[in-house]
Every structure is written in structure tokens, then in C-alpha cells.
Amino acid sequence: MNVTKRYEKELSPEQSQELISVLKVRFEKNMPRHNDINWAKVQSKLVAVPEKMWSLNEMEVTGGEPDVVGYDEARDEYIFYDCSAESPKGRRSVCYDREGLESRKKHKPENNAIDMVTAMGCELLTEQQYRALQKLGDYDLKTSSWVQTPADIRERGGALFCDFRFGHVFLYHNGADSYYGARGFRCSLRV
Known part of the structure; x- marks a missing residue:
């Protein structure tokens, strides 16, 4: 069973090469995100971990436009964030988590952010990561993105999301069961 599961989360050589090409072009077009x-070196790390390539592909096919935004020298890991101008189209109209989804009585969306990000093998951006992303450009000018929510807020039924308006990052709250066509979520991945 584990062998099958792992195989399902690996790209074919052709898919891997296509993804590497897309990521390289994006990397070269957006040097201010990762000047140094x-x-x-990024590419050699990517090809060494097929499961991370699969996760990056999931970020890509759902509209995230992943790109390198940093390097953690202590852990020898490159950090990727979704860098699409707006919250990724393939991840919008979702509740925050399964509990929020199951609590809805009517008009349930198809999925929730936490289950989706987990299935993708990534992590939901934190508020701090979201703010760091905004220093690299202007994101979510028309949309918003769920961010990791502290347990004490989640226990009370709430969830947090951010957007960028009027030159500032705004952090808001909603019920975890809420969903909107213009709200999705952004991922981070370490390779």
C-alpha cells in the first residue's frame, strides 16, 4: 500500500522536466524574490526529492505559481510560497477546515483549506509568512487567503484570513465554516 501511495505522489520524468522548466522561467523573471x-542549487535539491516535486506541481496546477522566496541556511532548505497575484483559483470557495465544513447545514463547499493543503504535502501560510510575502510584491489585491489560525481562536469557531488593501496587510476573522468565491489559501513548501 505505501509503495502505491508513494508512486501516486511522484511525477513522471516528463512532468518533472516540464515543472522544472516552468519554475526556472518564473525564478529568472522574478529575481527580486531571491537575489542571492x-x-x-535549487534544481539539484528539487530533483533529489520527488515527493516535493509532486507537491510543487500540486501548487502549480491549482494556480499558485510557486517560487523560491528564501533559503534557510541552518536547515539547508529552499522555501517556496505561492506567488500568484491573487489567491490561487483552484483553491477558492473552501471553508477553513473539516470541522467548519461539517458544521455547515446548507450550501456546503466541496472542500476545506486544511485538508487540501495536507493532501498537497504543503503548509498553510502563517500570518508572518503572509506579511513576508507582501514585502516581495502586492498579492491579494482583489482576493483573500486563509492563514494558520491559533488553536484558541479555532476552538471558539473562528479562523483567520489576510488580504492586501490600501498598501497594507489586513488580518481578519470569520467563522471557520464560511467560504467565498474570492477567498482561497496560499501554501509554503520547504525543499
């Missing part, structure tokens, strides 16, 4: 990072 060498693409060849």
Missing part, C-alpha cells in the same frame, strides 16, 4: 539564490 542560485537556480542550479
Whole structure:
């Protein structure tokens, strides 16, 4: 069973090469996001971990436009965030988590952010990561994105999301069961 599961989360050689090409072009077009990072080193890390390539592909096919935004020297890991201008189209109209989804009596969305991000093998951005992303450009000018919510807020039925308006990041709250066509979520991934 584990072998099958792992195989399902690996890209074919053709898919891997296509993804590497897309990521390289994006990397080269957006150098201010990662001025001191060498693409060849990123690529060698990527090809060494097929499950991370699969996760990056999931970020890509759902509209996230993942790109390198940093390097953690202590852990020797490159950090990728979704860098699409707006919250990724393939991840909108979702509740915050399964509990929020199950608590809805009517008009349930198809999914929730926490289950989706977990299935993708990624992590939901934190508020701090979201604020760091905004220093690299202007994101979510028309949309909003769920962010990791502290347990004490979640226990009371709430969930947090952010957007960028009037030149500032705004942190808001909603019921975890809420969902909107313009709200999705952004991922982070360490490779």
C-alpha cells in the first residue's frame, strides 16, 4: 500500500522536466524574490526529492505559481510560497477546515483549506509568512487567503484570513465554516 501511495505522489520524468522548466522561467523573471539564490542549487535539491516535486506541481496546477522566496541556511532548505497575484483559483470557495465544513447545514463547499493543503504535502501560510510575502510584491489585491489560525481562536469557531488593501496587510476573522468565491489559501513548501 505505501509503495502505491508513494508512486501516486511522484511525477513522471516528463512532468518533472516540464515543472522544472516552468519554475526556472518564473525564478529568472522574478529575481527580486531571491537575489542571492542560485537556480542550479535549487534544481539539484528539487530533483533529489520527488515527493516535493509532486507537491510543487500540486501548487502549480491549482494556480499558485510557486517560487523560491528564501533559503534557510541552518536547515539547508529552499522555501517556496505561492506567488500568484491573487489567491490561487483552484483553491477558492473552501471553508477553513473539516470541522467548519461539517458544521455547515446548507450550501456546503466541496472542500476545506486544511485538508487540501495536507493532501498537497504543503503548509498553510502563517500570518508572518503572509506579511513576508507582501514585502516581495502586492498579492491579494482583489482576493483573500486563509492563514494558520491559533488553536484558541479555532476552538471558539473562528479562523483567520489576510488580504492586501490600501498598501497594507489586513488580518481578519470569520467563522471557520464560511467560504467565498474570492477567498482561497496560499501554501509554503520547504525543499
